[in-house]
Amino acid sequence: MMKRFALKLIATCAIALGASTAFSQDVIKIANIVELSGGGATAGTNFKNGVELAVREINASGGILGKQIQTTTADTQSNPGVAKGLTQKAIDDNVFAIFGPVFSGSIMVSMAESRRAEVPNFTGGEAASITQQGNPYVFRTSFTQATAMPKVARYMTDQAKLKSVAVIYVNNDFGKGGMDMIRKSLANSPTKILTEISTEPSQIDFSAAVLRVKQSDADGVFVYSNEEESARLLRELRKQGWTKPIIGETTLTGQKVIELAGEAANGAIAHVGLTVDAPIPAIRAFRAKFERDYKYISDHNGMKGYSGVYVLKAAIEKAGKLDRKAVALAMKGLKVNTDKYPGALMYTEFDDKGDLDRMSFMVQVKNGKQEVVELITPLTQVTASASPTVAPATKAAAAKPAAAKPAATKPAADKAAAKP
Secondary structure, eight states: OHHHHHHHHHHHHHHHHHHHHHHHHHEEEEEEEEOOSGGGHHHHHHHHHHHHHHHHHHHHTTOBTTBEEEEEEEEOTTOHHHHHHHHHHHHHTTOSEEEOOOSHHHHHHHHHHHHHTTOOEEEOOOOGGGTTTOOTTEEESSOOHHHHHHHHHHIIIIISOOSEEEEEEESSHHHHHHHHHHHHHHTTSSOEEEEEEEEOTTOOOOHHHHHHHHHHTOSOEEEEOOHHHHHHHHHHHHHTTOOSOEEEOGGGGOHHHHHHHGGGGTTOEEEESOOTTSSOHHHHHHHHHHHHHHSSOOOHHHHHHHHHHHHHHHHHHHHTSSOHHHHHHHHTTOEEOTTTOGGGOSOEEEOTTSOEEOOEEEEEEETTEEEEEEEEOOHHHHHHOOSOSEEESSHHHHHSOTTOOOTTTSOHHHHTTTOO
16 A cells, blocks of 8 residues: 555656656746845835846747746845845756846855856846856856946046046945956046945945045045945035036936935936937837836846846757756857847847847936936947947937947847937
8 A cells, every 4th residue: 555655646746746856848948136125225126127127028929939928026135145036046946047136245156056056047147256256157247347337437537537536336246246346447547536435235424425425535436335325425415515427327317316315416427237218219219118018217227137038049049959057158258239139229249158248328317317428339349349449428428339330230229329
């Protein structure tokens, strides 16, 4: 009797395993592991919404290799330890890919789990160290600091003509990585860093930090912090009468920062990899769809999540099969053209480390809105050409960026960037 029971149990398990395998073959399971509460709630919520918008679109158009995408979402609470546990849970659920976390400190901890399980992991984290560890399964949906900081440093030196700058940064993996890269990027330039001021995550009072900036007598200030802290910094700078340039990276002029800082955000300038205000048709279409579905304007994090899913689609179709190892290999050197994948938003290239490069922008906040003031050439093009790296954001410049890709590979949507 016990023998018959054991045989029945084995048969039942075999049937369950077969059903599970068939289920995994019928759908492409994606885990959205993001910050929905805590300090990263704004970034994580936008990222999640972007991922889900892309999934709905792709499923409506037939899916990937004929398979529908199925998503689950979990809240890291902006806690690296929670992110690690959720990543392990997603792996146990046999997901094909993981999107998130967005915060650098969380992905630095959780990506060890996705690497061990050989699951492709797309992150919005920007810390340079994320991809410097040789993890073959981690891929960015945003610039690494090693790509972004040389661009903003070049702007401060060549366009803003700053002889000196004070730097305020947040004391976490994101902020310290940015501080290291901006220091390195300005090392041999005419722009000198006079003071480096460390601040804490979720810090409320920035009066002492701003006072130190003023006492440094720098020609401008470079701000590198998270969204809410950036808004508080902008308000304190204006409160203490700061009138010199305020320059930063993507988070300084994000939509949430503009809303929180109010008039204090006007005049702030930032290098951004993605902005819904870019004069590019695919981006304008994304903005309209996101606002239609979620009733608010996306920030760059929504664009990261959205474009990342289309990158995954491109990699799977390049691999030609639903094989996680094959897709990770296909990501190396992947070139995503918006003629075929408009959801990628701009022509994008990946290197063998999982870092991406594409055109980017300098924006300035005017009347409570981002306004693109410069188009920045991809670093891969700068390396191959002596052409200028900064071009005015005009129709002519957008149509013919410096060192532009040949017509066969450069998508028409990017070349016609300034067209309505």
